[in-house]
Amino acid sequence: MSQLFSPRPIGPLTLKNRVAIAPMCQYSAVEGLPQPWHVQHLGRLAISGAGLVIVEATGVEAAGRITPGDTGLWNDAQEAAFGDILKGIRTYSDTPIGVQLAHAGRKASTAVPWKGGRALTEAEGAWETFAPSAVAFQDDWHTPTEMTEADMDRVVAAFEDAARRADRAGFDLVELHAAHGYLLCEFLSPISNLRTDQYGGSAENRARFPLRVARALRDAWPKTKALGVRFNGSDWVEGGVALDEVTDFGRALHDMGYDYLHLTSGGNVARADIPGAEPGYQVPFAEAMKAAAPQANVMAVGMIFDPQQAEDIVASGQADLVAIARAALDDPQWPHHAAVTLGRGEGLPPQYERAGKAFWPGYGRAR
Structure with missing residues (x-):
């Protein structure tokens, strides 16, 4: 019996297996609106055989985008566009689809990666960025505005509004983004949070605003749908967030009612030995x-890219679920192929069954 391909409840949602497709930015939106690229990208992941697909980091306000190509959920048109995509997917797949709600903080207002990933110039439409402290991510990046209480109130309200839009659009799950050096991660880390008020200094203070956002999101998102959070296990530099602070933060979120905790790392320091x-x-x-x-x-x-590796992580109890990312870009059918490798049925859509191991003599040779 494969543990990886066994069901797992996460709050009110039961996944058919333990494989999730992690959020992966496509940087292909226009004014926050998902485009035809997203239709095909999400559509093929929805028939991948994964237990869960999570849409890329989606800005809760325009200032919270990483790049001009980020998706958003701050207006009616974006909500409607995502709703149309989900309605289309539901005609051929019942795979749960979630969305990661995010604010980029000091790492906002940058060019898309294939155009350098650098800070935008005014001529390119740069916008004001916000962070816990007025410390740039890199010397040649924008110096962010240190957030006031009013700024924090605005961002909290934006997360609440985006959650309601995600619900109306038809998403099954929301994941709060508190990782990779974006706004909430910036508050949590002593590397990027140099405040001397109630939001800086001790680990308890640094977690105060992220936990406030988390509570607001928990209250705004229906308890009949699943809610998770992604956060950093390490900054990969001396003096960064400590592991006991990480686990304390995770326990607080679990006690708050978050249905899963998604552990990642890095992104808060430009030059780290990862x-x-x-x-x-x-x-x-x-x-x-x-x-x-x-x-x-x-x-x-x-x-995580080898099926047996993923199986061992779950079977050993190191984690309850695994998320794959670039492995799914490389092979959109990774979960189906992993199932066959681990001795489970393929579960392919009927339109694709004749390309499966049971019907296609070339299957083994192609692998």
Whole structure:
């Protein structure tokens, strides 16, 4: 029996297996509106065989976009566009679809990666960025505006509004983005949060605003749908967020009613020594979180690409679910192929069954 391909409840939602497709920015939206690219991208992931698909980091306000190509959920047109995509998917797939709600903080107002990923110039439409402290991500990036209480109130309201829009659009799940050096992660880390008021200094103070956002989102998102959070296990630099602070934050979210905890790392420091070439390099953070909160659903991510590797992570109890990312871009049928490798049925859509192992003599040779 494969543990990876066994069902798993996360709050009110039961996944058919433990494989999630992690949020992966496509940087292809226009004014926050998903485009035909997103239709085909999400459509093929919805028939991948994964237990869950999570849409890319989606800005809760225009200032919270990483790039001009980010998707958004701050207006009616964006809500309607996502609603149309989900309605289309529901004609051929029942795979749960979630969305990651995000604010980029000091890492906002940048060019898309294939145009350099650098800070935008005024001529390119740069916008004001916000952060816990007026400290730029890099020397040649924008210096953000240190957030006031009014700014915090605005962002909290934006998360609440985006959650209601996500619900109306038909999403099954919301994931709160508190990782990769974006706004909530910036508050949590002593590297980027230099405040001396109630939002800075101690770990308790640094978590105060992220937990406020998390509470507001929990209250705004229906309890009949699943809610998770992605956050960093490490900044990968000396003096960054500590692992005991990470697990304390995760326990607080679990106690608040979050249905899963998704552990990742990095992105808060421009030059950090991240061992990203090592398979499963972030799994120890998920394992530590699981040990600290045994009742929580914990998701591992990061260089997970081999089916047996994913199986072992779940079977050993290091995590309850695994998220794959670039492996799914490389092979959109990764979950189906993993199921066959682990001795499970393929579960392909009937239109694709004749390309499966049972019907196509070329299957083994193609692998």
